[in-house]
Amino acid sequence: MKMQQAGLGGRMVGAAVGLFFIGNCLFAAPVQSADPSRIGYVDAQKVLDDTKAGKKAKADMEEFVKSRQKIIDIDEADIKQLQDDLARQTAVLSPDARREKEDTLQRKVMEYQKRATELNKEVQSKKKEVLDNFNKDLEGVVKKVAEQGGYVMILDRNAEGGVMLYAKDSLDLTGAVVKEFEKTFPDSNPTPTPNPDPNSK
Helix, strand or coil: CEECCCCCCCCEECCCCCCCCCCCEEEECCHHHCEEEEEEEECHHHHHHHCHHHHHHHHHHHHHHHHHHHHHHHHHHHHHHHHHHHHHHHHHCCHHHHHHHHHHHHHHHHHHHHHHHHHHHHHHHHHHHHHHHHHHHHHHHHHHHHHHHCEEEEEECCCCCCCCCCCCHHHECHHHHHHHHHHHCCCCCCCCCCCCCCCCC
């Protein structure tokens, strides 16, 4: 998530909830408790995309970003209005009056940039919170699938760092994890994340 702040026009852009990386290994069991040759992998991003809980997490994140973007849009509109007024009135304003309007505009721009930075931090924090909660639930589901199937290790195909270069399709447990995830969270409401009011500060 990145908010551009080169002058005006700052926008919260990027994948609001994309790329939920969990790590190289989603589950590892003691060797004595499972067949040491039984290893599988999961496409964690596909689990996020295909489960009701994952879709809800993404929708909640997108709604959060929109709520913050509305604040930025209001600030941008106020600044544009000040710019237009100054441009239209420059010829008739006294030097002191023009300087006062310029100072007001500059102050508004500085306040806008400060607020944009704060809101971007909120978005980053919210994204981490949603990610951590979803990953926690996913790890629990993967562990259950692994224990039921006797797997000694389950890897994340999309793990950051790209350690898994090749694996047979027969080792793909994504479908089983999605099925178990839906069974575990049928109401599409996994670990909750609070959504604070951006105007409560």
